[in-house]
Amino acid sequence: MENSKIIVLTGATNGLGNIVAKELVRESSHLILTARNAKKAEETKNILKNISPNTKVDFFFGDLSIMKDVKRIGEEIRNKYPKIDVLINNAGLHAFEQRITEEGFSEMIAVNYLAPFILTNTLLSSLMNSKDGRIVNVASEASRNHGTLILPNDLTETSDFNSSGSSKLYGKTKLLDIIFTFGLSDRLIGTNITSNALNPGFNVTGLGRELKFSSVLEKILNLFHIGDPRKGAEIIIRLAIGSEFSGKTGGYFNVGSGNPINPIYPAMDKDIQNKLWNYTEDLLKSKGLLN
Numbered sequence: 608m609e610n611s612k613i614i615v616l617t618g619a620t621n622g623l624g625n626i627v628a629k630e631l632v633r634e635s636s637h638l639i640l641t642a643r644n645a646k647k648a649e650e651t652k653n654i655l656k657n658i659s660p661n662t663k664v665d666f667f668f669g670d671l672s673i674m675k676d677v678k679r680i681g682e683e684i685r686n687k688y689p690k691i692d693v694l695i696n697n698a699g700l701h702a703f704e705q706r707i708t709e710e711g712f713s714e715m716i717a718v719n720y721l722a723p724f725i726l727t728n729t730l731l732s733s734l735m736n737s738k739d740g741r742i743v744n745v746a747s748e749a750s751r752n753h754g755t756l757i758l759p760n761d762l763t764e765t766s767d768f769n770s771s772g773s774s775k776l777y778g779k780t781k782l783l784d785i786i787f788t789f790g791l792s793d794r795l796i797g798t799n800i801t802s803n804a805l806n807p808g809f810n811v812t813g814l815g816r817e818l819k820f821s822s823v824l825e826k827i828l829n830l831f832h833i834g835d836p837r838k839g840a841e842i843i844i845r846l847a848i849g850s851e852f853s854g855k856t857g858g859y860f861n862v863g864s865g866n867p868i869n870p871i872y873p874a875m876d877k878d879i880q881n882k883l884w885n886y887t888e889d890l891l892k893s894k895g896l897l898n
Contacts, residue, residue, distance in 0.1 A: 681729030807839030
């Protein structure tokens with residue numbers, strides 16, 4: 608693996624992203640991290656510095672469920688770092704009840720799909736200045752349980768849902784991530800930037816703040832070696848800095864083996880990819896959230 612990469616990583620103060628950050632500092636990566644909470648950011652920075660004292664760790668603060676915050680964070684990173692090597696869109700949310708953001712979006716749609724779209728587009732110019740720019744989107748095989756994809760309605764749908772409905776909406780956001788990844792890779796043909804997605808497997812860390820008994824569940828699963836988040840972290844790191852994925856683009860790769868996965872329809876439909884891109888772009892521009 609190559610050293611001294613400048614890497615932007617979302618969701619690094621908790622769960623899977625925290626494990627990824629710990630491994631990346633061991634590779635002497637310069638980490639640019641996002642956070643909502645200054646205290647958790649400081650705790651995370653101290654942990655990372657204890658692992659690798661000379662590693663550079665910078666935090667940018669904002670709420671990834673608020674798209675104006677995402678845009679601001681992206682612009683702040685771009686202004687400070689005209690060159691970055693890797694963007695890892697890791698932050699995600701599985702909400703078990705509908706919550707609507709102040710901008711009128713379903714929180715899961717906002718955090719899991721719209722935020723990566725905005726952050727990625729904002730940082731493309733910095734990625735262009737890397738010899739081996741990489742975009743890594745954390746998707747999921749939960750995408751196979753996405754219900755019915757209805758564009759562009761799904762981007763602005765805010766109906767209430769039950770626990771079953773929450774799984775379908777979560778799966779839909781991950782399907783959108785995969786479609787976005789493929790559409791982006793086509794738009795980046797001829798550049799030095801690759802765009803790939805991955806399935807990190809089942810990780811209890813993803814249930815985090817939504818389940819009151821998540822800490823107990825995590826201990827049980829760890830006891831039986833189920834849902835080990837270190838495996839999910841490994842495939843993220845391989846895609847981000849591993850030489851085996853240099854130059855590979857437009858793929859969706861599996862935890863463990865790193866083998867490509869054929870995603871569920873309509874992820875590979877070019878017409879759907881273009882429609883999703885155009886609908887998303889139009890929606891965000893209409894709200895002043897994308898230039």
